Amino acid sequence: MKFILAGAVTLLVILIVVSNTVEPGNPSAAKRSSAADDGSLKIGVLDSAPVYYNQGGSAKGFDYEMALGVTKSLGIKPSFVPMDFADLFKALDEGEIDMIASQVSVTEEREEAYDFSHPYFVTYLSFTTPKSSPIKKLKDINGSRVAIVDGTAQESILKNRFPKAEIVKRKNEKAALEAVAAGKADSFFYDAPFTDGLIKHAPVPMEERIVFPSDKAPIAFVFRKGDRLRDQSNAAIDEMIVDGTWLRIKTDYFREYPLSELFREQGVE
Template identity: 30%
Template sequence: MTSRKTILAALFAVSMSGFASAGLAADTVRIVTDPTFPPMEFSKDGKRTGFDIELTEALIKEMGKEASWTDIDFKGLIPAVLSGRADMAVSAIYITDARKQVVDFTDSYYAGGLVVLTRRDGPIKSLKDLDGKRVSVQVGTKSVGYLQEHYPKVQRVEVEKNEEMFNLVGVGRADAAVTGKPAAKLYAQSHPDLVVLDAQITTEEYGIAVDKRQPELVTDLNDALKRLKEKGTYQQIVDKWFEGGK
Protein backbone atom coordinates (compact mmCIF):
# COMPACT_ATOMS: atom_id res chain seq x y z
CA MET A 1 0.00 0.00 0.00
CA THR A 2 1.34 3.37 -0.98
CA SER A 3 2.33 5.43 2.05
CA ARG A 4 0.99 8.90 2.75
CA LYS A 5 4.56 10.24 2.63
CA THR A 6 5.08 8.77 -0.84
CA ILE A 7 1.83 10.29 -2.10
CA LEU A 8 2.70 13.71 -0.67
CA ALA A 9 6.18 13.53 -2.23
CA ALA A 10 4.67 12.70 -5.62
CA LEU A 11 2.17 15.54 -5.36
CA PHE A 12 4.95 17.93 -4.39
CA ALA A 13 7.01 16.89 -7.42
CA VAL A 14 4.02 17.40 -9.72
CA SER A 15 3.26 20.80 -8.19
CA MET A 16 6.87 21.91 -8.62
CA SER A 17 6.83 20.78 -12.25
CA GLY A 18 3.60 22.67 -12.84
CA PHE A 19 5.02 25.79 -11.18
CA ALA A 20 8.08 25.74 -13.42
CA SER A 21 6.10 25.52 -16.63
CA ALA A 22 2.96 27.46 -15.69
CA GLY A 23 2.09 30.16 -18.17
CA LEU A 24 4.90 29.21 -20.55
CA ALA A 25 4.18 28.46 -24.19
CA ALA A 26 5.48 25.30 -25.84
CA ASP A 27 8.00 27.35 -27.81
CA THR A 28 9.50 28.86 -24.64
CA VAL A 29 12.87 27.58 -23.39
CA ARG A 30 13.42 27.81 -19.62
CA ILE A 31 17.01 28.89 -18.87
CA VAL A 32 18.87 29.29 -15.59
CA THR A 33 22.01 31.35 -15.06
CA ASP A 34 24.09 32.92 -12.30
CA PRO A 35 24.58 36.53 -13.50
CA THR A 36 27.61 37.30 -11.33
CA PHE A 37 30.41 36.41 -13.74
CA PRO A 38 31.25 39.32 -16.09
CA PRO A 39 31.81 39.44 -18.99
CA MET A 40 30.00 36.10 -19.43
CA GLU A 41 26.83 37.00 -17.52
CA PHE A 42 26.07 39.82 -15.11
CA SER A 43 23.47 42.44 -14.23
CA LYS A 44 23.77 46.05 -15.34
CA ASP A 45 21.18 48.73 -14.65
CA GLY A 46 18.81 46.01 -13.50
CA LYS A 47 19.13 44.01 -16.71
CA ARG A 48 20.82 40.71 -17.47
CA THR A 49 23.68 41.04 -19.97
CA GLY A 50 27.01 39.54 -21.04
CA PHE A 51 28.47 37.26 -23.69
CA ASP A 52 26.53 34.16 -22.62
CA ILE A 53 23.27 36.10 -22.39
CA GLU A 54 23.58 37.77 -25.78
CA LEU A 55 24.71 34.58 -27.54
CA THR A 56 21.94 32.52 -25.95
CA GLU A 57 19.28 35.07 -26.89
CA ALA A 58 20.59 34.93 -30.47
CA LEU A 59 20.48 31.12 -30.45
CA ILE A 60 16.94 31.00 -29.10
CA LYS A 61 15.77 33.58 -31.66
CA GLU A 62 17.47 31.62 -34.45
CA MET A 63 15.47 28.59 -33.30
CA GLY A 64 12.23 30.58 -33.49
CA LYS A 65 11.60 30.30 -29.77
CA GLU A 66 11.39 32.54 -26.71
CA ALA A 67 13.70 32.55 -23.68
CA SER A 68 12.47 32.54 -20.08
CA TRP A 69 15.35 33.31 -17.70
CA THR A 70 15.74 32.56 -14.00
CA ASP A 71 18.71 33.69 -11.87
CA ILE A 72 20.06 31.24 -9.28
CA ASP A 73 23.38 30.47 -7.59
CA PHE A 74 25.92 28.60 -9.72
CA LYS A 75 25.80 25.49 -7.53
CA GLY A 76 22.08 25.18 -8.25
CA LEU A 77 22.28 25.32 -12.05
CA ILE A 78 22.74 21.62 -12.81
CA PRO A 79 20.25 20.55 -10.10
CA ALA A 80 17.66 22.86 -11.67
CA VAL A 81 18.08 21.08 -15.00
CA LEU A 82 18.05 17.64 -13.38
CA SER A 83 14.82 18.39 -11.50
CA GLY A 84 13.06 19.57 -14.66
CA ARG A 85 12.69 23.13 -13.39
CA ALA A 86 14.80 24.33 -16.31
CA ASP A 87 15.43 23.08 -19.82
CA MET A 88 19.02 24.28 -19.89
CA ALA A 89 21.70 26.15 -17.98
CA VAL A 90 24.01 28.80 -19.44
CA SER A 91 26.59 30.30 -17.11
CA ALA A 92 30.19 29.79 -18.26
CA ILE A 93 29.82 26.07 -17.49
CA TYR A 94 32.83 23.93 -18.36
CA ILE A 95 32.14 20.69 -20.22
CA THR A 96 33.45 17.94 -17.92
CA ASP A 97 33.12 14.15 -17.87
CA ALA A 98 31.46 14.30 -14.46
CA ARG A 99 28.81 16.76 -15.62
CA LYS A 100 28.22 14.79 -18.84
CA GLN A 101 27.07 11.87 -16.72
CA VAL A 102 24.01 13.82 -15.57
CA VAL A 103 23.33 16.39 -18.33
CA ASP A 104 23.93 16.68 -22.05
CA PHE A 105 26.08 19.46 -23.49
CA THR A 106 25.94 21.37 -26.73
CA ASP A 107 29.02 21.76 -28.86
CA SER A 108 31.54 24.08 -27.23
CA TYR A 109 30.70 27.71 -27.93
CA TYR A 110 33.87 29.26 -26.46
CA ALA A 111 37.26 28.16 -25.07
CA GLY A 112 38.31 29.35 -21.65
CA GLY A 113 40.23 27.89 -18.75
CA LEU A 114 41.22 28.34 -15.14
CA VAL A 115 43.69 31.11 -14.36
CA VAL A 116 45.20 32.77 -11.31
CA LEU A 117 44.32 36.35 -10.33
CA THR A 118 46.69 37.79 -7.74
CA ARG A 119 48.16 41.04 -6.45
CA ARG A 120 50.77 42.53 -8.74
CA ASP A 121 53.15 43.11 -5.81
CA GLY A 122 52.26 39.83 -4.06
CA PRO A 123 54.27 36.63 -3.53
CA ILE A 124 52.64 34.61 -6.34
CA LYS A 125 54.57 34.91 -9.60
CA SER A 126 54.02 31.43 -11.03
CA LEU A 127 51.71 28.43 -10.55
CA LYS A 128 54.16 26.68 -8.23
CA ASP A 129 53.91 29.63 -5.83
CA LEU A 130 50.29 28.67 -5.02
CA ASP A 131 51.36 25.98 -2.53
CA GLY A 132 50.58 27.02 1.03
CA LYS A 133 48.80 30.20 -0.05
CA ARG A 134 45.21 31.27 0.62
CA VAL A 135 43.27 30.95 -2.63
CA SER A 136 39.64 31.99 -3.00
CA VAL A 137 37.29 29.91 -5.15
CA GLN A 138 33.56 29.94 -5.87
CA VAL A 139 31.55 27.03 -4.47
CA GLY A 140 30.24 24.67 -7.14
CA THR A 141 32.88 25.52 -9.74
CA LYS A 142 35.62 23.30 -11.14
CA SER A 143 38.21 25.39 -9.31
CA VAL A 144 37.33 23.71 -6.00
CA GLY A 145 37.87 20.11 -7.08
CA TYR A 146 40.84 20.94 -9.28
CA LEU A 147 42.73 22.59 -6.43
CA GLN A 148 41.85 19.72 -4.10
CA GLU A 149 43.34 17.21 -6.53
CA HIS A 150 46.28 19.07 -8.06
CA TYR A 151 47.16 21.67 -5.40
CA PRO A 152 46.43 19.94 -2.06
CA LYS A 153 48.73 22.33 -0.16
CA VAL A 154 46.61 25.34 -1.12
CA GLN A 155 44.46 26.84 1.64
CA ARG A 156 41.11 27.15 -0.15
CA VAL A 157 38.77 29.97 0.82
CA GLU A 158 35.39 28.92 -0.56
CA VAL A 159 32.75 31.61 -1.15
CA GLU A 160 29.27 31.72 -2.69
CA LYS A 161 29.67 34.64 -5.07
CA ASN A 162 32.18 35.45 -7.77
CA GLU A 163 32.47 39.08 -6.66
CA GLU A 164 33.26 38.03 -3.09
CA MET A 165 36.03 35.76 -4.39
CA PHE A 166 37.72 38.70 -6.15
CA ASN A 167 37.18 41.07 -3.25
CA LEU A 168 39.07 38.78 -0.88
CA VAL A 169 42.16 39.14 -3.05
CA GLY A 170 41.77 42.91 -3.24
CA VAL A 171 41.58 43.35 0.54
CA GLY A 172 44.37 40.86 1.24
CA ARG A 173 42.28 38.13 2.86
CA ALA A 174 43.31 35.79 0.01
CA ASP A 175 46.60 35.68 -1.86
CA ALA A 176 44.95 34.74 -5.14
CA ALA A 177 41.72 33.65 -6.79
CA VAL A 178 41.38 30.76 -9.23
CA THR A 179 38.57 31.21 -11.71
CA GLY A 180 37.69 31.42 -15.40
CA LYS A 181 39.92 33.47 -17.68
CA PRO A 182 37.28 35.90 -19.11
CA ALA A 183 36.10 37.09 -15.70
CA ALA A 184 39.61 37.31 -14.24
CA LYS A 185 40.91 39.33 -17.21
CA LEU A 186 37.99 41.75 -17.06
CA TYR A 187 38.36 42.28 -13.31
CA ALA A 188 42.11 42.89 -13.60
CA GLN A 189 41.51 45.54 -16.28
CA SER A 190 39.65 47.71 -13.76
CA HIS A 191 41.97 46.91 -10.84
CA PRO A 192 45.55 47.82 -11.82
CA ASP A 193 46.94 46.45 -8.56
CA LEU A 194 45.89 42.97 -9.66
CA VAL A 195 47.24 40.77 -12.44
CA VAL A 196 46.36 37.49 -14.17
CA LEU A 197 49.30 35.10 -14.48
CA ASP A 198 50.24 34.30 -18.08
CA ALA A 199 50.37 30.55 -17.43
CA GLN A 200 46.88 29.02 -17.38
CA ILE A 201 46.05 26.22 -14.97
CA THR A 202 43.75 24.52 -17.49
CA THR A 203 42.26 25.04 -20.93
CA GLU A 204 38.53 24.34 -20.93
CA GLU A 205 35.53 24.43 -23.24
CA TYR A 206 32.29 26.18 -22.34
CA GLY A 207 29.00 24.45 -23.20
CA ILE A 208 25.27 24.76 -22.59
CA ALA A 209 23.98 22.12 -20.15
CA VAL A 210 20.72 20.55 -21.32
CA ASP A 211 18.25 18.12 -19.77
CA LYS A 212 19.08 14.59 -21.01
CA ARG A 213 15.37 14.09 -21.63
CA GLN A 214 15.50 16.73 -24.39
CA PRO A 215 18.06 15.51 -26.98
CA GLU A 216 16.23 17.46 -29.68
CA LEU A 217 17.04 20.69 -27.85
CA VAL A 218 20.76 19.91 -28.03
CA THR A 219 20.43 19.30 -31.77
CA ASP A 220 18.49 22.52 -32.32
CA LEU A 221 21.03 24.57 -30.33
CA ASN A 222 23.98 23.08 -32.21
CA ASP A 223 22.30 23.74 -35.56
CA ALA A 224 21.50 27.31 -34.52
CA LEU A 225 25.13 27.87 -33.43
CA LYS A 226 26.37 26.69 -36.82
CA ARG A 227 24.01 29.06 -38.61
CA LEU A 228 25.06 32.02 -36.42
CA LYS A 229 28.70 31.29 -37.28
CA GLU A 230 27.89 31.10 -41.00
CA LYS A 231 26.06 34.43 -40.85
CA GLY A 232 28.89 36.12 -38.95
CA THR A 233 26.61 36.85 -35.98
CA TYR A 234 28.64 34.68 -33.63
CA GLN A 235 31.89 36.49 -34.42
CA GLN A 236 30.22 39.86 -33.94
CA ILE A 237 29.19 38.84 -30.42
CA VAL A 238 32.67 37.49 -29.67
CA ASP A 239 34.28 40.72 -30.90
CA LYS A 240 31.94 42.81 -28.79
CA TRP A 241 32.73 41.04 -25.52
CA PHE A 242 36.29 39.79 -25.98
CA GLU A 243 37.89 42.30 -28.36
CA GLY A 244 38.26 39.88 -31.22
CA GLY A 245 38.41 36.86 -28.94
CA LYS A 246 41.75 37.81 -27.43
Protein backbone atom coordinates in the same frame (compact mmCIF):
# COMPACT_ATOMS: atom_id res chain seq x y z
CA MET B 1 -26.09 -6.42 -3.90
CA LYS B 2 -23.23 -8.73 -5.04
CA PHE B 3 -23.56 -7.38 -8.58
CA ILE B 4 -23.53 -3.79 -7.30
CA LEU B 5 -20.40 -4.41 -5.19
CA ALA B 6 -18.64 -6.17 -8.07
CA GLY B 7 -19.47 -3.30 -10.41
CA ALA B 8 -18.16 -0.76 -7.91
CA VAL B 9 -14.90 -2.65 -7.47
CA THR B 10 -14.47 -2.91 -11.26
CA LEU B 11 -15.09 0.84 -11.66
CA LEU B 12 -12.58 1.61 -8.90
CA VAL B 13 -9.91 -0.53 -10.59
CA ILE B 14 -10.54 1.23 -13.92
CA LEU B 15 -10.22 4.66 -12.28
CA ILE B 16 -6.94 3.67 -10.58
CA VAL B 17 -5.46 2.36 -13.84
CA VAL B 18 -6.52 5.45 -15.78
CA SER B 19 -5.19 7.82 -13.12
CA ASN B 20 -1.79 6.09 -13.24
CA THR B 21 -1.45 6.01 -17.03
CA VAL B 22 -2.81 9.35 -18.22
CA GLU B 23 -0.23 12.18 -18.17
CA PRO B 24 -1.36 15.41 -16.52
CA GLY B 25 -2.27 18.21 -18.90
CA ASN B 26 0.60 20.48 -17.82
CA PRO B 27 3.66 18.38 -16.95
CA SER B 28 6.49 19.96 -14.96
CA ALA B 29 9.66 21.04 -16.71
CA ALA B 30 11.54 18.11 -15.21
CA LYS B 31 9.14 15.61 -16.87
CA ARG B 32 8.79 17.19 -20.29
CA SER B 33 10.40 15.32 -23.18
CA SER B 34 12.01 18.62 -24.13
CA ALA B 35 12.61 21.77 -22.12
CA ALA B 36 10.92 23.81 -24.84
CA ASP B 37 7.78 21.73 -25.43
CA ASP B 38 5.61 24.75 -24.69
CA GLY B 39 7.60 27.09 -26.93
CA SER B 40 9.39 28.84 -24.05
CA LEU B 41 12.72 28.33 -22.34
CA LYS B 42 13.89 29.37 -18.88
CA ILE B 43 17.64 29.99 -19.03
CA GLY B 44 19.71 30.14 -15.85
CA VAL B 45 22.50 32.72 -15.98
CA LEU B 46 25.12 34.00 -13.60
CA ASP B 47 24.18 37.62 -12.86
CA SER B 48 27.65 38.96 -13.62
CA ALA B 49 29.56 40.38 -16.58
CA PRO B 50 30.40 39.06 -19.10
CA VAL B 51 27.69 36.35 -18.83
CA TYR B 52 24.63 38.50 -18.20
CA TYR B 53 24.36 42.10 -16.96
CA ASN B 54 22.41 45.31 -17.40
CA GLN B 55 23.84 48.30 -19.23
CA GLY B 56 21.82 51.42 -19.88
CA GLY B 57 18.59 49.61 -19.17
CA SER B 58 19.32 46.78 -21.62
CA ALA B 59 20.48 43.22 -20.99
CA LYS B 60 23.97 42.42 -22.24
CA GLY B 61 26.41 39.52 -22.04
CA PHE B 62 28.34 37.01 -24.12
CA ASP B 63 26.42 33.95 -22.92
CA TYR B 64 23.19 35.96 -23.03
CA GLU B 65 23.70 36.79 -26.71
CA MET B 66 24.73 33.25 -27.59
CA ALA B 67 21.60 31.90 -25.90
CA LEU B 68 19.47 34.51 -27.67
CA GLY B 69 20.93 33.40 -31.01
CA VAL B 70 20.05 29.77 -30.32
CA THR B 71 16.48 30.49 -29.19
CA LYS B 72 15.89 32.80 -32.16
CA SER B 73 17.10 30.11 -34.57
CA LEU B 74 14.76 27.57 -32.95
CA GLY B 75 11.76 29.90 -32.67
CA ILE B 76 11.67 29.65 -28.86
CA LYS B 77 10.79 32.46 -26.47
CA PRO B 78 13.56 32.79 -23.82
CA SER B 79 13.36 34.11 -20.27
CA PHE B 80 16.55 34.62 -18.27
CA VAL B 81 16.81 33.74 -14.58
CA PRO B 82 19.84 35.34 -12.85
CA MET B 83 21.33 33.53 -9.83
CA ASP B 84 24.58 32.53 -8.12
CA PHE B 85 26.63 29.93 -9.98
CA ALA B 86 26.37 27.53 -7.03
CA ASP B 87 22.55 27.46 -7.42
CA LEU B 88 22.37 26.83 -11.18
CA PHE B 89 22.61 23.03 -11.24
CA LYS B 90 20.14 22.58 -8.39
CA ALA B 91 17.70 24.85 -10.23
CA LEU B 92 18.13 22.75 -13.38
CA ASP B 93 17.62 19.50 -11.43
CA GLU B 94 14.40 20.81 -9.87
CA GLY B 95 12.95 22.16 -13.11
CA GLU B 96 13.15 25.81 -12.10
CA ILE B 97 15.18 26.43 -15.27
CA ASP B 98 15.54 24.46 -18.51
CA MET B 99 19.07 25.35 -19.55
CA ILE B 100 22.26 26.85 -18.10
CA ALA B 101 24.18 29.49 -20.07
CA SER B 102 26.92 30.66 -17.71
CA GLN B 103 30.45 29.88 -18.92
CA VAL B 104 30.08 26.29 -17.67
CA SER B 105 33.10 24.10 -18.42
CA VAL B 106 32.45 20.55 -19.64
CA THR B 107 33.95 17.99 -17.25
CA GLU B 108 33.70 14.20 -17.10
CA GLU B 109 31.94 14.39 -13.74
CA ARG B 110 29.32 16.81 -15.05
CA GLU B 111 28.78 14.77 -18.22
CA GLU B 112 27.68 11.85 -16.06
CA ALA B 113 24.75 13.87 -14.77
CA TYR B 114 23.92 16.35 -17.58
CA ASP B 115 23.87 16.77 -21.35
CA PHE B 116 26.07 19.46 -22.90
CA SER B 117 25.74 21.29 -26.20
CA HIS B 118 28.55 21.75 -28.67
CA PRO B 119 31.16 24.18 -27.29
CA TYR B 120 30.57 27.89 -27.85
CA PHE B 121 33.74 29.09 -26.09
CA VAL B 122 36.78 27.76 -24.22
CA THR B 123 37.92 28.47 -20.68
CA TYR B 124 40.44 31.23 -20.04
CA LEU B 125 41.63 30.98 -16.43
CA SER B 126 43.22 33.53 -14.12
CA PHE B 127 44.59 34.02 -10.63
CA THR B 128 43.67 37.36 -9.08
CA THR B 129 45.75 38.59 -6.13
CA PRO B 130 46.26 41.71 -4.03
CA LYS B 131 48.70 44.07 -5.75
CA SER B 132 51.25 43.44 -3.00
CA SER B 133 51.16 39.65 -3.46
CA PRO B 134 54.42 37.72 -4.06
CA ILE B 135 52.53 35.34 -6.40
CA LYS B 136 53.69 36.09 -9.94
CA LYS B 137 53.93 32.78 -11.82
CA LEU B 138 52.13 29.45 -11.97
CA LYS B 139 54.90 27.79 -9.96
CA ASP B 140 53.96 30.03 -7.02
CA ILE B 141 50.47 28.51 -6.72
CA ASN B 142 51.47 25.18 -5.17
CA GLY B 143 51.60 25.58 -1.40
CA SER B 144 49.40 28.69 -1.44
CA ARG B 145 45.76 29.13 -0.42
CA VAL B 146 43.43 29.55 -3.39
CA ALA B 147 39.85 30.81 -3.17
CA ILE B 148 37.30 29.39 -5.64
CA VAL B 149 33.55 29.58 -6.13
CA ASP B 150 31.98 26.37 -4.86
CA GLY B 151 30.65 24.16 -7.66
CA THR B 152 32.96 25.44 -10.40
CA ALA B 153 35.41 23.37 -12.43
CA GLN B 154 38.28 25.26 -10.83
CA GLU B 155 38.32 22.78 -7.96
CA SER B 156 39.20 19.79 -10.15
CA ILE B 157 41.72 21.86 -12.13
CA LEU B 158 43.49 22.88 -8.91
CA LYS B 159 43.56 19.32 -7.59
CA ASN B 160 45.04 17.99 -10.83
CA ARG B 161 47.49 20.75 -11.67
CA PHE B 162 48.32 22.22 -8.25
CA PRO B 163 47.90 19.33 -5.77
CA LYS B 164 49.71 21.17 -2.96
CA ALA B 165 47.43 24.20 -3.07
CA GLU B 166 44.91 24.61 -0.24
CA ILE B 167 41.39 25.14 -1.64
CA VAL B 168 39.22 27.78 0.04
CA LYS B 169 35.59 27.44 -1.11
CA ARG B 170 33.09 30.31 -1.12
CA LYS B 171 29.51 30.63 -2.40
CA ASN B 172 30.12 33.39 -4.96
CA GLU B 173 32.74 35.71 -6.44
CA LYS B 174 32.19 38.47 -3.88
CA ALA B 175 32.76 36.10 -0.96
CA ALA B 176 35.87 34.63 -2.63
CA LEU B 177 37.42 38.07 -3.12
CA GLU B 178 36.56 38.96 0.48
CA ALA B 179 38.44 35.83 1.62
CA VAL B 180 41.53 37.07 -0.25
CA ALA B 181 41.15 40.58 1.15
CA ALA B 182 40.82 39.20 4.70
CA GLY B 183 44.00 37.12 4.35
CA LYS B 184 42.13 33.80 4.38
CA ALA B 185 43.31 33.04 0.83
CA ASP B 186 46.28 34.19 -1.27
CA SER B 187 44.54 34.36 -4.64
CA PHE B 188 41.19 33.92 -6.36
CA PHE B 189 41.12 31.32 -9.16
CA TYR B 190 38.33 31.95 -11.65
CA ASP B 191 37.45 32.38 -15.31
CA ALA B 192 39.48 35.25 -16.75
CA PRO B 193 36.55 36.90 -18.61
CA PHE B 194 35.05 37.91 -15.26
CA THR B 195 38.19 39.42 -13.76
CA ASP B 196 38.03 43.03 -14.97
CA GLY B 197 34.52 43.54 -13.64
CA LEU B 198 35.29 41.87 -10.31
CA ILE B 199 38.47 43.85 -9.65
CA LYS B 200 36.52 47.11 -9.92
CA HIS B 201 34.46 46.10 -6.87
CA ALA B 202 37.15 44.23 -4.92
CA PRO B 203 37.46 45.20 -1.22
CA VAL B 204 41.22 45.86 -1.62
CA PRO B 205 43.33 46.84 -4.67
CA MET B 206 43.80 43.70 -6.76
CA GLU B 207 45.12 42.69 -10.16
CA GLU B 208 44.91 39.79 -12.56
CA ARG B 209 48.33 38.26 -11.98
CA ILE B 210 48.29 35.07 -14.11
CA VAL B 211 46.16 34.27 -17.20
CA PHE B 212 46.23 31.13 -19.34
CA PRO B 213 43.85 29.44 -21.84
CA SER B 214 42.60 25.89 -21.56
CA ASP B 215 41.35 24.35 -24.81
CA LYS B 216 40.74 21.15 -22.85
CA ALA B 217 37.97 22.90 -20.90
CA PRO B 218 35.29 23.85 -23.46
CA ILE B 219 32.31 26.00 -22.49
CA ALA B 220 28.83 24.72 -23.37
CA PHE B 221 25.13 25.04 -22.57
CA VAL B 222 23.82 22.54 -20.01
CA PHE B 223 20.58 20.51 -20.24
CA ARG B 224 18.94 17.77 -18.23
CA LYS B 225 19.77 14.28 -19.46
CA GLY B 226 17.77 13.21 -22.52
CA ASP B 227 16.41 16.63 -23.45
CA ARG B 228 16.17 16.64 -27.25
CA LEU B 229 16.61 20.41 -27.26
CA ARG B 230 20.34 19.74 -26.85
CA ASP B 231 20.59 18.40 -30.41
CA GLN B 232 18.54 21.29 -31.78
CA SER B 233 20.84 23.74 -29.98
CA ASN B 234 23.88 22.03 -31.47
CA ALA B 235 22.60 22.74 -34.98
CA ALA B 236 21.95 26.38 -34.06
CA ILE B 237 25.45 26.82 -32.54
CA ASP B 238 27.09 25.26 -35.61
CA GLU B 239 25.13 27.64 -37.84
CA MET B 240 26.19 30.67 -35.77
CA ILE B 241 29.85 29.62 -36.11
CA VAL B 242 29.62 29.11 -39.87
CA ASP B 243 27.70 32.31 -40.70
CA GLY B 244 29.98 34.58 -38.63
CA THR B 245 27.54 35.38 -35.82
CA TRP B 246 29.70 33.64 -33.21
CA LEU B 247 32.84 35.56 -34.19
CA ARG B 248 30.98 38.88 -34.05
CA ILE B 249 29.75 38.17 -30.51
CA LYS B 250 33.16 36.88 -29.42
CA THR B 251 34.83 40.04 -30.79
CA ASP B 252 32.33 42.30 -29.00
CA TYR B 253 33.19 40.80 -25.61
CA PHE B 254 36.62 39.19 -25.94
CA ARG B 255 38.47 41.04 -28.68
CA GLU B 256 41.80 40.74 -26.83
CA TYR B 257 41.52 36.96 -26.39
CA PRO B 258 43.37 34.93 -29.06
CA LEU B 259 41.19 32.63 -31.12
CA SER B 260 41.20 29.09 -29.77
CA GLU B 261 42.33 26.21 -31.97
CA LEU B 262 39.00 24.59 -31.18
CA PHE B 263 37.25 27.18 -33.37
CA ARG B 264 40.02 27.53 -35.95
CA GLU B 265 39.41 23.87 -36.73
CA GLN B 266 35.84 24.82 -37.60
CA GLY B 267 36.99 27.42 -40.14
CA VAL B 268 36.82 30.55 -37.98
CA GLU B 269 39.55 33.09 -38.81
